[in-house]
Amino acid sequence: MTIKEIKKQLETSKKPVAKAFHIGEHFKVLLFGFRKGMKLEDHKAHHPTKLLVLEGDVIYHQGKKDIRLKQHDEVEIPAEAPHSVGALEDSMILLTQG
Structure with missing residues (x-):
């Protein structure tokens, strides 16, 4: 139900919506929902x-590189690396940490 909850909250949200999907002792799995044009600064x-794109189309920005990611595309994010994610269309991403 987590994805459905995120999509419902996105109907009125002005920023991306995040929810924990699964948390263990040494890892965390998060879901982020975006409407077109939203950005995680x-x-x-x-x-x-x-980062795995479940649906949609996003731009991942880290340092001097921009990577366009569509459904089922993925990218590794190093620890402590400043980065941002912007949605080119309504999108849902899954993040695994740890």
């Missing part, structure tokens, strides 16, 4: 992370 992950 520069931030850092404190653990190595993998």
Whole structure:
């Protein structure tokens, strides 16, 4: 039900909606929902992370590189690397950390 909850909250949200999907002792799995045009501004992950696009089309920005990611594309995010994610269309991403 987590994805359905995110999509419902996105109907009225002005920013991306995040929810924990699964948390263990040494890992975390998060879901982020975006409406077209929403952006998760520069931030850092404190653990190595993998971003997977479940649906949609996003731009991942880290340092001097922009990577366009569509459904089922993925990218590794190093720990402590400043990065941002912007939605080119309504999108849902899954992040695994740890």
